[in-house]
Amino acid sequence: MKSNDMGLIVKTMARTTIPLIGIFGVYIVSHGHLTPGGGFQGGATIAGAGVLLLLAFGLSEMRKRYNHKVYSVLESIGGLTFLGAAMLGFSVAFFYNTLWHNGPVLNGQPGTLLSAGYLPIMNLAVGLKVFAGLVSALAAIAAYRRWKE
Amino acid sequence: MAFIAAFVWCYILWLVLTAGSNGMLWSAEELIAGVIFSAIVAYATRNIIGEKAGRFLNPVKWIEFTIYSIGPLFWGMVKANFDVAYRVITGKIKPGIVRIPVDLENDAQYTIMSNSITLTPGTLTIDACPEEKALYVHWINVTDPHPESSEPVAGPFEKWARRLGR
Numbered sequence: 280m281k282s283n284d285m286g287l288i289v290k291t292m293a294r295t296t297i298p299l300i301g302i303f304g305v306y307i308v309s310h311g312h313l314t315p316g317g318g319f320q321g322g323a324t325i326a327g328a329g330v331l332l333l334l335a336f337g338l339s340e341m342r343k344r345y346n347h348k349v350y351s352v353l354e355s356i357g358g359l360t361f362l363g364a365a366m367l368g369f370s371v372a373f374f375y376n377t378l379w380h381n382g383p384v385l386n387g388q389p390g391t392l393l394s395a396g397y398l399p400i401m402n403l404a405v406g407l408k409v410f411a412g413l414v415s416a417l418a419a420i421a422a423y424r425r426w427k428e
Numbered sequence: 429m430a431f432i433a434a435f436v437w438c439y440i441l442w443l444v445l446t447a448g449s450n451g452m453l454w455s456a457e458e459l460i461a462g463v464i465f466s467a468i469v470a471y472a473t474r475n476i477i478g479e480k481a482g483r484f485l486n487p488v489k490w491i492e493f494t495i496y497s498i499g500p501l502f503w504g505m506v507k508a509n510f511d512v513a514y515r516v517i518t519g520k521i522k523p524g525i526v527r528i529p530v531d532l533e534n535d536a537q538y539t540i541m542s543n544s545i546t547l548t549p550g551t552l553t554i555d556a557c558p559e560e561k562a563l564y565v566h567w568i569n570v571t572d573p574h575p576e577s578s579e580p581v582a583g584p585f586e587k588w589a590r591r592l593g594r
Binding site: 287291295298299301305310 | 434437438441442445446449455457458461465466468469470472473475476477478481535536538539542543553555556558
């Protein structure tokens with residue numbers, strides 16, 4: 280095959296399934312305090328959507344859509360948000376869950392979405408970090424210049 | 429338009445996943461979180477889902493998809509399963525790869541057609557070539573090595589694929 284993408288059927292199915300994989304990964308991340316899964320699992324799931332884009336559409340399409348600076352910034356934002364959530368209750372202790380004990384938000388009935396204090400924030404941060412990290416790692420591997428020097 | 433299509437597509441899956449958060453229905457926070465996350469995912473994938481994906485938001489098309497999947501597709505799968513069971517027991521097979529000329533226009537039609545052929549046992553789509561308007565199908569029992577239409581391999585699937593993907 281001349282181009283480095285997959286055939287028409289794989290590409291069309293990738294068009295329909297990439298948004299679904301994305302929203303399913305976000306579901307896993309955002310319900311990390313309620314259901315099995317969490318930041319890493321959901322982030323790896325969303326990164327799977329990125330890998331599907333890379334495999335189905337080929338490296339040339341991935342080059343157009345992938346911006347290294349954006350992904351680098353996203354990964355840093357994920358790490359910094361995690362650290363920021365950990366610092367929220369610093370007046371008592373590091374990693375003190377002040378949002379849960381006396382915070383304005385995220386202290387609802389256990390079992391609902393807006394509960395568990397800083398855990399949803401941390402899950403989202405870890406999910407973002409894992410997604411950006413895995414996608415940029417795999418894009419870098421795919422873009423490695425050639426088999427032999 | 430592609431953003432709206434991706435958004436609706438994502439939000440439907442979100443509603444399916446989070447059903448039951450308030451009795452049998454959805455709690456308000458799940459609905460709002462779904463809007464936010466679906467918007468983010470739809471914004472990220474708006475260039476991937478395809479420019480003309482908005483045509484699948486037509487409710488008439490959903491009804492047609494439902495009719496197709498519980499009617500011709502399911503019936504075709506049942507028949508083909510029994511046919512393959514017969515071939516497994518008796519061993520009467522005549523495998524081969526056939527080129528089927530099809531009269532389809534866009535990617536969605538080719539995908540629906542190919543997936544329907546692959547889902548019915550005994551036939552397996554190997555490649556779809558839109559430039560020569562043909563599908564290459566591996567067939568377990570070749571009765572016609574050079575078919576003029578998709579009728580002997582796929583039955584009514586081509587007619588349905590043409591309508592569903594339009």
